[in-house]
Amino acid sequence: MSGQKEESLYLDWNNSFEILNRAYEKGLFVLVIGPKGTGKTSLVREYAKQRSIDLESINFSLRTRESHLVGTKNLNEGNIGFDEGILVKSMKDGNMLYLDEINAAEADVLLRLDEALDDRRQVVLKESDGSVIKAKNSWFVVATINPLTHVGTKELPPQLLSRFPVRIRLDYPSEDVELEIIKRHVKNSKDSEILQGLKLANTLRQAAAVEELYYSPSLRETIAYAKLLEGGISTKQAAEIVFGNVYSQWGNVEFQKVNDIITSMFDT
Ligand SMILES: Nc1ncnc2c1ncn2[C@@H]1O[C@H](COP(=O)(O)OP(=O)(O)OP(=O)(O)O)[C@@H](O)[C@H]1O
Ligand SMILES: [Mg+2]
Incomplete structure (x- = not known):
């Protein structure tokens, strides 16, 4: 089960x-x-x-x-x-x-x-x-x-x-702790790739906390991101699917704002 x-x-x-x-x-x-x-x-x-x-x-x-x-x-x-x-x-x-x-x-x-x-x-x-x-x-x-x-x-x-x-x-844990939690849910994962997603999630959480964004991603999303990586999807695509796309619910401006953040954090 x-x-x-x-x-x-x-x-x-x-x-x-x-x-x-x-x-x-x-x-x-x-x-x-x-x-x-x-x-x-x-x-x-x-x-x-x-x-x-x-x-x-x-x-x-x-x-x-x-x-x-x-x-x-x-x-x-x-x-x-x-x-x-x-x-x-x-x-x-x-x-x-x-x-x-x-x-x-x-x-x-x-x-x-x-x-x-x-x-x-x-x-x-x-x-x-x-x-x-x-x-x-x-x-x-x-x-x-x-x-x-x-x-x-x-x-x-x-x-x-x-x-x-x-x-x-029970608030969002620190980055180190969240990494440990995620690693309990996925088997084959690279810390560096998960951390990239966690940095993005925390950026979005901070923006949501000061009402710059409408939505704050949870541990469910950071776990899902890591699971997609495990399935062979690239970090940037996983970030778009799990963290980015949801913001189009609040219109194109909101979506574009997050997409720009993703591009700046994942195209290196
Ligand atoms: N400390 C933890 N250790 C392992 N997994 C965790 C931990 N915290 C959260 N999770 C995982 O994160 C996901 C969300 O957790 P959970 O459903 O318990 O949150 P919640 O606070 O009850 O959410 P909601 O407010 O939406 O009901 C689950 O998949 C859970 O297994
Ligand atoms: Mg609950």
Whole structure:
């Protein structure tokens, strides 16, 4: 399974496992903050795997409903039952709950989470028999948010933010670290060629950070660039395909700006 293979490739470059361990031992919930594609999901999955903790995950969007979290009534041969949502399930089992992109959720959904995450760690099943579900002591919650500049994200209400007192910031790694990460994903690669792509990616990231460009390439792209090189494509062509072409989405001026950067960095 390719997903599993990828998870074991995780490089814990900023000691996040240590912080997750401390938080887990003390029953503190964790928020991972960082731009897209910096390894937030991989970190959480790899941590759960290494500690052999069962993980329930949900990826939030505007379409996520309370019923996804809490559950829904069902009718089975005339009997009314209840299909537990992942929040209730993880609380009862005392598992790890991963709330991905929590700041993409609607207010009513967040309100329900708020109830579960406060110090009482319980939810009232108003959609079923009104019973109270209390979380096991081992229940552990990790959420991620993308910075507010990310499309579709909203500010997380302060009281919900305060439910996650341990915060891990996962930004783009340094060039050396990113090279190490990429080398976990490709087998036959030349450092010098990957570094050329990383220099370009970092130039584009810096330009995006000061709003000179609309888009900032992630680790997904730098890994893809290295994979194309491995497939025998030239550095310049790989750079155009992975880093350059996407900017035409914002028009020819934006595209040309990036193309000029690529030409200046790759025609030597
Ligand atoms: N530290 C790392 N070690 C190995 N691979 C990494 C690391 N960080 C990121 N990656 C790789 O980069 C890619 C993006 O990572 P991931 O999906 O975890 O990022 P993310 O922050 O969750 O992204 P998004 O915000 O878009 O959900 C994946 O292919 C992942 O394997
Ligand atoms: Mg993710």
